[in-house]
Amino acid sequence: MLNYRHLYYFWIVVKEGGFARAAERLDMAVQTISAQVRELEKSIGRQLLKPAGRGVAMTEAGETAFSRAEQIFQLGEALLDDMHEAGGEGVARLAVGLSDGMSKLAAHALLAPVLGTPSLRLLCHEGEHAQLLSELALHRLDLVLACQPAPHNSDLRVLSQRLVGSPVDWYGPAEIARKSARVGFPQCLADLPVLLPTRHAALRGRIDRWFDSQGIRPRVVGEFEDSALMAVFAARGLGVFPLAELGAEDLSLLRGLRWLGRADGVIEEIHAIRSRRGQHHALASQVVATARP
Numbered sequence: 001m002l003n004y005r006h007l008y009y010f011w012i013v014v015k016e017g018g019f020a021r022a023a024e025r026l027d028m029a030v031q032t033i034s035a036q037v038r039e040l041e042k043s044i045g046r047q048l049l050k051p052a053g054r055g056v057a058m059t060e061a062g063e064t065a066f067s068r069a070e071q072i073f074q075l076g077e078a079l080l081d082d083m084h085e086a087g088g089e090g091v092a093r094l095a096v097g098l099s100d101g102m103s104k105l106a107a108h109a110l111l112a113p114v115l116g117t118p119s120l121r122l123l124c125h126e127g128e129h130a131q132l133l134s135e136l137a138l139h140r141l142d143l144v145l146a147c148q149p150a151p152h153n154s155d156l157r158v159l160s161q162r163l164v165g166s167p168v169d170w171y172g173p174a175e176i177a178r179k180s181a182r183v184g185f186p187q188c189l190a191d192l193p194v195l196l197p198t199r200h201a202a203l204r205g206r207i208d209r210w211f212d213s214q215g216i217r218p219r220v221v222g223e224f225e226d227s228a229l230m231a232v233f234a235a236r237g238l239g240v241f242p243l244a245e246l247g248a249e250d251l252s253l254l255r256g257l258r259w260l261g262r263a264d265g266v267i268e269e270i271h272a273i274r275s276r277r278g279q280h281h282a283l284a285s286q287v288v289a290t291a292r293p
């Protein structure tokens with residue numbers, strides 16, 4: 001019989017992109033996981049993984065095995081939900097994909113209306129835009145929040161809707177904010193250490209063009225995919241950073257950050273993308289319906 005624990009280790013290795021990251025996630029030795037995957041290959045009679053640079057890639061047999069493993073372990077999650085429901089504990093499940101480069105603080109603000117749902121089970125996945133759309137089309141996600149819409153020429157049967165266009169403000173530690181007051185905004189940004197989103201983010205291009213229009217050459221000291229992480233580093237004194245107004249309410253969790261000014265004309269867009277079947281998901285529909293344009 002198939003050893004499902006071995007299959008699980010293989011599944012995690014693929015999802016994490018290699019043995020080292022899988023070992024970190026599972027808190028196990030790399031050698032142990034590698035041995036378990038080899039046992040799986042031996043029992044199946046096919047090589048599932050092959051070296052690829054510093055990581056691994058799936059063989060054709062590995063792609064087939066991974067696809068089945070996805071179905072198996074998602075059914076396992078669904079079984080747990082069914083058991084809760086059978087015991088009279090209704091589970092409200094919402095699986096959301098958050099694209100790389102999108103403000104995670106803004107994402108929290110958009111999801112806030114459903115966070116008080118009784119027996120909520122919220123699953124948040126981060127990933128590249130194309131990868132998340134594929135997961136959505138396979139109904140593994142109920143909703144994708146992204147800084148760009150789904151491509152018009154895509155073969156995927158998904159629906160894309162612009163949720164919000166949020167103005168962007170600049171914040172920084174109190175000590176840096178006091179220095180900026182003497183120069184004025186936005187000219188002060190030419191003399192301050194600046195934190196920016198990575199180039200994965202559509203917002204980054206808008207900010208770069210705004211700097212050009214202001215004649216400012218920023219001294220960039222850090223780039224982040226996660227806006228919340230960028231805010232933490234800023235609060236610890238690393239530099240100043242831009243943030244969509246939509247996510248600014250969560251800054252109250254970090255002490256010492258001060259508002260510097262607004263980047264006039266710079267807007268962070270967030271789009272909601274759903275499959276045609278997923279457009280009837282109650283919680284996903286609530287997120288879309290309550291978003292402020």
